[in-house]
Amino acid sequence: MNDARADPTAAERVANSYPKGERRRAEIIETAFSVFASDSYRGASMVQIAAAVGISRAGLLHHFPTKESLLAAVLEERDRVNGVRYFEGADPQRDGIDYFRHLLRLVDANAGQRELVQLFATLSTEAADPGHPAHGYFVDRYRWLEADIDHALGEAASRGLLRPGRDLDGVARDLIALIDGLQIQWLIDPTGIDIGARLRRRLAEFLTADLEA
Amino acid sequence: MNDARADPTAAERVANSYPKGERRRAEIIETAFSVFASDSYRGASMVQIAAAVGISRAGLLHHFPTKESLLAAVLEERDRVNGVRYFEGADPQRDGIDYFRHLLRLVDANAGQRELVQLFATLSTEAADPGHPAHGYFVDRYRWLEADIDHALGEAASRGLLRPGRDLDGVARDLIALIDGLQIQWLIDPTGIDIGARLRRRLAEFLTADLEA
Known part of the structure; x- marks a missing residue:
């Protein structure tokens, strides 16, 4: 039809x-x-x-x-679309758990957007060259992503939603690396890779809150 | 001089x-x-x-x-050099902890080999395209790397060197993703990123053995 x-x-x-x-x-x-x-x-x-x-x-x-x-x-257009589609209303400093729910929805949605994931994966490695026109964009992008995740973890911790004995130092970068690295493997061979499921599992090692609500 | x-x-x-x-x-x-x-x-x-x-x-x-x-x-030459330099004598099915020590030495050495890391990061994203001449190489590479890490974790577990309550399903891919993802961030801005230190820390969440010996 x-x-x-x-x-x-x-x-x-x-x-x-x-x-x-x-x-x-x-x-x-x-x-x-x-x-x-x-x-x-x-x-x-x-x-x-x-x-x-x-x-x-x-x-x-x-x-x-x-x-x-x-x-x-x-790049500006993709950030605008992603911001409206996945992060409208999300504020990691106000509600860290809500921020992670938004992030998980974006990661889940990326499983249906191979072309977008491919573009960012290729660009991020090309842009390691300081002479690349997207170099500044990616330097900034990783900084605010790390800051947002740090804020979200900190906000959740301030409400007692962190499992005891967890050290958050460096965890934001590790979480970004988990997503980026699994995307590389998924792009090469998607068989059996569910990036959202792995991110949920890793977040559950730190947070006691229900991320599905 | x-x-x-x-x-x-x-x-x-x-x-x-x-x-x-x-x-x-x-x-x-x-x-x-x-x-x-x-x-x-x-x-x-x-x-x-x-x-x-x-x-x-x-x-x-x-x-x-x-x-x-x-x-x-x-690619063949790099695998030959890496094999001789970092993995000579390492067998994940015989001694998993020894294998991880070798892997950590390679990851530490990569911090002084920006050009090599850049080449593999760029190639791995280009090669997501099934028509790329290195596609098969990277499909194989991620498969044997995952199998080696799985074997190493399994061997360590068989000797009682795994912390209680740890589920190893998917962990090999997560560890590879951590290395690959942190390398992307490190290539874009190396400030404050120690990939070997993060990998040691993650491995220590699973293994009770001393990885420095």
Whole structure:
């Protein structure tokens, strides 16, 4: 019962959520996201992205004068979408357990978003080079992610929800590493890997609260 | 007190350890390793590697007819070197604790080998694509690494060296993820990250044996 008109592509869905004048820009960002995910940022060219959108190179450069500016727009858009979709209302300093429930929903959702996971995995290793245009983005991203998790653990501890004898030093980085590292294994061979289940299990070693509520 | 003749480059050191006829081949592998690490496998070209070695493209193709064959040689050489340098005599099914001591020495040594860590981090995410020439290598690599760690944990458990109430299911993958994930953070910003220390700490949550002996 698929109706082509009722089943728009991802690019069309994004494009339709913008005012008419910004649709082309949104369409370029969505296409660049796919190209960066499949061919890596370094491997992708502006000519290739223009062709995938179905516009000229000059038309693409009108919206994004450099590949760097296009990458910045792709990352900004993904953070905006993730923020709205998974972290709206979440505040690790106000309710740490609620923050972890939001984080777990994001990790579970990623199991259905291979392209997104692939993009961030590839970019994060490319961006280790200080000359890479996303280097600053990833330095910042790991800092605020670590700070958020530290705050969430600290808030839970302040309410007596931490198991006795647990040392939280370095745990935020370990939890991020668990997610990132399992994603690499999952991308290479997803058989038998449930990242959300492993993260729940690790969090349950520290927290007494029910993370499913 | 640096004497240029007493301080050979890495390529020279490798080259000198081979019979004269194979020196050029070893030199190409060492140079390709550096180029793949800095520019990624996808981003590197055979012309660029030939120039870095100081030979013609035809000269390079005489030794390695394709970039794929050169990558295979680079990975094979790294596994050979790592096996000799860090795992000689280690057998996870015979002595699990001894195996973990070897693994910790490798992880500690990696802190001084940024280029090597960068190469494997970049390749492992590129190779998620089933069409990538290193895909099979990484599928196999994660399988034997997981099997080795499982064997080591099982051997230690069989000698009563496991803390009570520990479930080992999935732990091997989690440990690999911890190493891989912390390496990503370390490559982006090494400040305050000691991967060996975190791995020791995690292993000590499972094992009662002294891992430093």
